[in-house]
Amino acid sequence: MSLWQDIIERARKAIARDPAGKALITGRAQPDWGETVIAGMTPGRMAAVLRDAAEGAAADFLTLAEELEEIDPHYRAVLSTRKLAVAGLQPDVEPAGDDAAAREVADFVREIVEAPAFGGLLHDLLDGLGKGYAVVRIVWDTSGEHWLPAAYVWERPQLFGWCRQRRRIMQRTEDGGLRDIAPLRAIVHVPRLKSGEPVRGALARVCAWSLLYKNYTLKDWMRFLDVYGLPLRLGKYSATATEEDKRKLLRALYALGSDAAAVVPASAQIEFVTASSAMSSSGPVFGAMAEYIDRQVSKAVLGQTMTTDDGSSLAQAQVHEEVRADIMRADARQLMATINEQLIRPAIMLNFGPQERWPVVSLPVLEPEDIRQWTENVVAFMDRGLPVSRRQVREKLGLEEPRDDDDALLLAQAGGEREQAQARAHRHGPGCPCCGGSRALATAGDAPADDEMDEIDRLVAAALPEMEEDDPLAPLTAPLRRAIAEAADYDDLRRRLAAAVEQMDDAPLRERLAVLSCIARGLGDVRDAP
Numbered sequence: 001m002s003l004w005q006d007i008i009e010r011a012r013k014a015i016a017r018d019p020a021g022k023a024l025i026t027g028r029a030q031p032d033w034g035e036t037v038i039a040g041m042t043p044g045r046m047a048a049v050l051r052d053a054a055e056g057a058a059a060d061f062l063t064l065a066e067e068l069e070e071i072d073p074h075y076r077a078v079l080s081t082r083k084l085a086v087a088g089l090q091p092d093v094e095p096a097g098d099d100a101a102a103r104e105v106a107d108f109v110r111e112i113v114e115a116p117a118f119g120g121l122l123h124d125l126l127d128g129l130g131k132g133y134a135v136v137r138i139v140w141d142t143s144g145e146h147w148l149p150a151a152y153v154w155e156r157p158q159l160f161g162w163c164r165q166r167r168r169i170m171q172r173t174e175d176g177g178l179r180d181i182a183p184l185r186a187i188v189h190v191p192r193l194k195s196g197e198p199v200r201g202a203l204a205r206v207c208a209w210s211l212l213y214k215n216y217t218l219k220d221w222m223r224f225l226d227v228y229g230l231p232l233r234l235g236k237y238s239a240t241a242t243e244e245d246k247r248k249l250l251r252a253l254y255a256l257g258s259d260a261a262a263v264v265p266a267s268a269q270i271e272f273v274t275a276s277s278a279m280s281s282s283g284p285v286f287g288a289m290a291e292y293i294d295r296q297v298s299k300a301v302l303g304q305t306m307t308t309d310d311g312s313s314l315a316q317a318q319v320h321e322e323v324r325a326d327i328m329r330a331d332a333r334q335l336m337a338t339i340n341e342q343l344i345r346p347a348i349m350l351n352f353g354p355q356e357r358w359p360v361v362s363l364p365v366l367e368p369e370d371i372r373q374w375t376e377n378v379v380a381f382m383d384r385g386l387p388v389s390r391r392q393v394r395e396k397l398g399l400e401e402p403r404d405d406d407d408a409l410l411l412a413q414a415g416g417e418r419e420q421a422q423a424r425a426h427r428h429g430p431g432c433p434c435c436g437g438s439r440a441l442a443t444a445g446d447a448p449a450d451d452e453m454d455e456i457d458r459l460v461a462a463a464l465p466e467m468e469e470d471d472p473l474a475p476l477t478a479p480l481r482r483a484i485a486e487a488a489d490y491d492d493l494r495r496r497l498a499a500a501v502e503q504m505d506d507a508p509l510r511e512r513l514a515v516l517s518c519i520a521r522g523l524g525d526v527r528d529a530p
Contacts, residue, residue, distance in 0.1 A: 054199070093361055130203050132201060161178055211297070473509060
């Protein structure tokens with residue numbers, strides 16, 4: 001028995017005894033669920049938390065990362081945007097082959113990824129973007145023919161730690177040590193945001209100082225508004241005012257601050273003193289500082305600012321959206337590498353045994369594209385004789401292959417023939433080098449059906465008939481054609497052209513046009529008559 005088979009066999013027995021994976025959450029250090037780190041945070045305390053995390057004691061940092069998502073709306077918004085952009089992608093399963101066994105395994109994998117719980121798994125694993133890593137416990141359903149994941153439970157990252165010697169995330173024990181996570185019990189996702197240890201590349205570490213400074217800025221802003229949000233009420237009393245008059249004036253000033261109404265003696269004066277415009281709430285001290293920090297956080301999390309902040313043009317937003325798509329592709333690729341390695345392949349081995357080739361689950365990121373422009377380009381190339389794959393066109397447009405003739409949606413036959421005739425006639429449209437567009441309806445098979453032709457259509461058809469012997473252009477073009485056919489070279493053709501021009505007979509064409517012009521004039525007079 002191979003090493004993998006031995007591991008899977010032992011994991012199968014363990015899952016049979018404990019499908020919910022309770023062994024993963026027992027026998028280890030339990031943190032204080034009510035602990036907080038961010039309350040009373042100072043620059044000195046922040047430096048200590050980040051230093052401890054870099055040295056391996058990351059419990060306080062992980063709690064800080066959790067709290068940053070709870071107290072800062074902008075960080076929460078941009079981080080959720082990055083998570084949901086990937087978690088909302090539709091998973092795609094690529095079978096390992098075309099044989100029956102490969103299709104059976106692929107159907108098993110689709111059952112896993114199409115389960116409602118799979119979307120929650122993607123979101124929980126992407127929690128590692130902010131904290132450096134994420135751990136999700138697998139709850140197995142062993143009641144059916146195949147053992148399938150029934151649920152996925154997010155576990156607090158404080159219950160795990162990074163082992164520098166073994167370069168992996170391991171489970172913490174009650175004595176503070178680390179031990180391996182049992183096979184097929186959990187999925188550990190470590191996003192590669194920065195080379196090195198996971199917590200040092202976490203987005204929360206990048207944004208921690210910015211959010212601390214923003215917190216100080218907001219506190220100062222609130223103090224400013226508390227003091228200068230309302231204008232200063234300045235009361236003046238006369239030299240003859242009594243102590244009772246002064247108390248009444250003071251009570252009136254307090255009332256103006258809350259009730260905006262007061263009664264004062266006629267001899268008293270009240271003035272309102274406003275804050276300087278340079279120190280207003282819209283000045284650079286508070287508002288601009290908070291906006292600047294938000295922009296830096298957007299850059300750190302999304303890689304751009306145009307789709308989250310104001311002041312961007314459509315072209316700029318489209319360019320920045322492409323940068324964000326690069327991040328999406330990287331996040332999706334890393335996430336699915338984790339899931340394929342730690343969920344899909346182990347589940348296949350658990351149910352089908354080792355495989356020579358494995359199916360692959362991916363999260364394809366579709367590029368925004370103008371489908372209408374793409375379709376017009378394809379049609380233009382088809383008109384020029386370029387063969388196009390039906391399968392590729394269906395995949396591009398998201399159309400399925402019709403199951404049978406009844407399921408196929410086609411244009412009406414008459415309409416289809418008419419469009420084909422118009423397409424062929426378009427080759428002799430305005431500016432055509434051979435006829436200038438006059439033969440648009442005279443090409444064989446291109447003219448409308450007789451019951452669809454009006455008088456003018458019939459006149460055109462009579463002017464340029466399909467039979468060569470009745471063509472009034474033949475006496476004009478025949479000498480030129482003979483000269484071209486008999487010429488030995490270009491110089492010989494130039495010498496023959498003068499004689500060919502003298503032999504051209506335009507009488508049949510003039511006669512035909514005169515008759516038809518007369519008929520057209522008569523039709524016009526009849527239609528225009530009152």
